[in-house]
Amino acid sequence: MMELTRKGEYAIRGIVYLAAQPPDRVCLLSDIAAAVDVPATFLAKIFQQFSKIGLVKSYRGTGGGFLLGRTPEKITLLEVVEAVEGPIIPNRCVVGAGECVRDVSCKVHPVWKRVQGQVRDVLAGVTLKELSEE
Amino acid sequence: MMELTRKGEYAIRGIVYLAAQPPDRVCLLSDIAAAVDVPATFLAKIFQQFSKIGLVKSYRGTGGGFLLGRTPEKITLLEVVEAVEGPIIPNRCVVGAGECVRDVSCKVHPVWKRVQGQVRDVLAGVTLKELSEE
DNA sequence: CCTAACAAGACATTTTTTATCCTTTTAGGG
DNA sequence: CCCTAAAAGGATAAAAAATGTCTTGTTAGG
Ligand code: SF4
Ligand code: SF4
Numbered sequence: 085m086m087e088l089t090r091k092g093e094y095a096i097r098g099i100v101y102l103a104a105q106p107p108d109r110v111c112l113l114s115d116i117a118a119a120v121d122v123p124a125t126f127l128a129k130i131f132q133q134f135s136k137i138g139l140v141k142s143y144r145g146t147g148g149g150f151l152l153g154r155t156p157e158k159i160t161l162l163e164v165v166e167a168v169e170g171p172i173i174p175n176r177c178v179v180g181a182g183e184c185v186r187d188v189s190c191k192v193h194p195v196w197k198r199v200q201g202q203v204r205d206v207l208a209g210v211t212l213k214e215l216s217e218e
Numbered sequence: 219m220m221e222l223t224r225k226g227e228y229a230i231r232g233i234v235y236l237a238a239q240p241p242d243r244v245c246l247l248s249d250i251a252a253a254v255d256v257p258a259t260f261l262a263k264i265f266q267q268f269s270k271i272g273l274v275k276s277y278r279g280t281g282g283g284f285l286l287g288r289t290p291e292k293i294t295l296l297e298v299v300e301a302v303e304g305p306i307i308p309n310r311c312v313v314g315a316g317e318c319v320r321d322v323s324c325k326v327h328p329v330w331k332r333v334q335g336q337v338r339d340v341l342a343g344v345t346l347k348e349l350s351e352e
Numbered sequence: 353c354c355t356a357a358c359a360a361g362a363c364a365t366t367t368t369t370t371a372t373c374c375t376t377t378t379a380g381g382g
Numbered sequence: 383c384c385c386t387a388a389a390a391g392g393a394t395a396a397a398a399a400a401t402g403t404c405t406t407g408t409t410a411g412g
Contacts, residue, residue: 085307086222093310100326142389143379144378145387146381170219176222191348223399223400225401257402276358279408281357282410
């Protein structure tokens, strides 16, 4: 239960690698993939998701590649994870009202809310800066 | 990410229902299943898992059924969840050393440890007693 | 020995994960 | 203007996990 998928793990490895590079070094996807040992085609999909929400900037054509969208200290692990895995949902009832008919009186419901909060807090408390320093 | 499966949700609903019954009322699986709206055959599998580790006691034959293995205040939500979902594993590297070749120097690794700890703490802090009181 | 009830294992279906491939778009350089 | 580099996007496929069903076996009571 509660396991990060490979996609999530790959996403983190990829963007942490990017964060560890000199600030304006444009990185090729193929280089990142090789460095962090992830299938290049799969990492491509991941970085496309990053790109759409501005976590990374992408440049096409010769001399193209990827750059971090913001400075590493402004990107949290929570953002990275949620970018590819979607929101942190320990149980479907935390999505919103109406997901479960029992949620009004359910005693378990608030527990999942608490779990969600704790996980989010931990992940939001870590930035790419800390993760990329050696 | 991090979503409880139906199995886990069903497990909780089933055992919370059992905890809400009078202490020595033997409950039929079919009754529990109907009460908590879970497919009876699926719930059977779940209760078999509970039974193996003593979370519930089972009796076969006429007049048989299920009883809670311990008093509700001695059973935590963590036990229930782990009984059917396995241990709380936010990322495979928290399973143990050697799961990931990078774990020695990895900065992300301790974050997952922290997540694991927080989730376990929340779930371990809730007992069936609290969940079954109205 | 007949019936009630759980146990156990095999099987089937659906969904999710984990990719791969192909075509398109964008950009730079000669 | 073409050629090449590189990312974007979409379709597809294989593998794994989740979700559930079915059949048969076991245990106990009457
Ligand atoms: S925890 Fe309660 S509210 Fe949430 S899905 Fe389960 S029954 Fe519904
Ligand atoms: S977080 Fe680090 S140690 Fe854990 S699986 Fe990822 S790379 Fe390996």
